[in-house]
Amino acid sequence: MRVFHTCRFRLLKQASIGVGLLLAASFSTALVPVSIAPIEANFVLGIDVQGQRLNLYEDCEEGSVTCDGMLLVAPDLQRLWHIKPYDKSIDKSPYSVKFYAAKTKHSLCKDGVTPCGFQGYQFEGNGIKGFIDPIDQKIYAGNEWTLDDSSVTYKENSTYLPLTSQTALINSKYNASDKALNKSYQITRNEVRRLYGERMESDLKQEQIQWIKQRSKDCGANTQHQPRTQAEKVCFIQQNDSRKQAWFLWID
Numbered sequence: 456m457r458v459f460h461t462c463r464f465r466l467l468k469q470a471s472i473g474v475g476l477l478l479a480a481s482f483s484t485a486l487v488p489v490s491i492a493p494i495e496a497n498f499v500l501g502i503d504v505q506g507q508r509l510n511l512y513e514d515c516e517e518g519s520v521t522c523d524g525m526l527l528v529a530p531d532l533q534r535l536w537h538i539k540p541y542d543k544s545i546d547k548s549p550y551s552v553k554f555y556a557a558k559t560k561h562s563l564c565k566d567g568v569t570p571c572g573f574q575g576y577q578f579e580g581n582g583i584k585g586f587i588d589p590i591d592q593k594i595y596a597g598n599e600w601t602l603d604d605s606s607v608t609y610k611e612n613s614t615y616l617p618l619t620s621q622t623a624l625i626n627s628k629y630n631a632s633d634k635a636l637n638k639s640y641q642i643t644r645n646e647v648r649r650l651y652g653e654r655m656e657s658d659l660k661q662e663q664i665q666w667i668k669q670r671s672k673d674c675g676a677n678t679q680h681q682p683r684t685q686a687e688k689v690c691f692i693q694q695n696d697s698r699k700q701a702w703f704l705w706i707d
Contacts, residue, residue, distance in 0.1 A: 491526040501612040506694040525557035536605040555580040629688040636695040643702040
């Protein structure tokens with residue numbers, strides 16, 4: 456597993472010809488859909504974007520320089536990054552999980568044929584084409600037929616959190632995460648009240664309410680702010696973990 460520099464999450468919407476040309480240059484031929492089991496044995500890379508998880512899988516012989524048999528499993532990227540044509544009416548519906556054919560991309564050696572330096576991963580499907588740049592930890596994604604596109608900074612995560620299988624595992628992790636978040640919130644709230652008084656405790660409560668609403672917006676949730684699908688539960692797990700790490704700001 457490659458180790459990359461950690462970057463902050465930041466979603467950048469843009470309609471630049473530069474990114475469009477990058478995507479166009481990355482795809483000389485269309486990717487062929489492949490049949491790869493999205494299981495842990497084939498797991499290559501976990502990609503986190505504001506809590507949402509994208510998983511990359513491969514089915515290539517060990518030691519291969521290139522790999523055309525790859526699969527990106529992710530929430531609907533067209534919806535996630537508002538890539539046109541985008542239907543806003545689906546915003547309140549559960550996130551659907553999509554499969555995108557993928558492969559490695561390399562520069563060519565001097566002979567113009569032999570693959571040399573690894574550059575990243577190409578993917579396409581469901582009206583989307585994109586490129587994962589592991590050097591800058593960015594994903595470039597655009598409409599398959601237009602220059603409408605987005606770039607997003609991601610963070611690599613080696614923890615395996617499947618979106619389409621091992622339901623019992625994710626349910627267990629989600630339940631544990633939910634309990635741990637509630638417990639840490641109560642501990643932090645009591646400590647803030649003890650150290651700084653009821654007014655500061657009230658501020659913490661209001662911030663927590665706003666955070667819960669934002670989590671639902673980022674991950675998808677029902678009107679009670681509960682996840683409805685496995686993909687949403689995975690997003691909740693990661694958002695909860697990040698939230699617990701931020702408690703120290705209130706009692707530092």
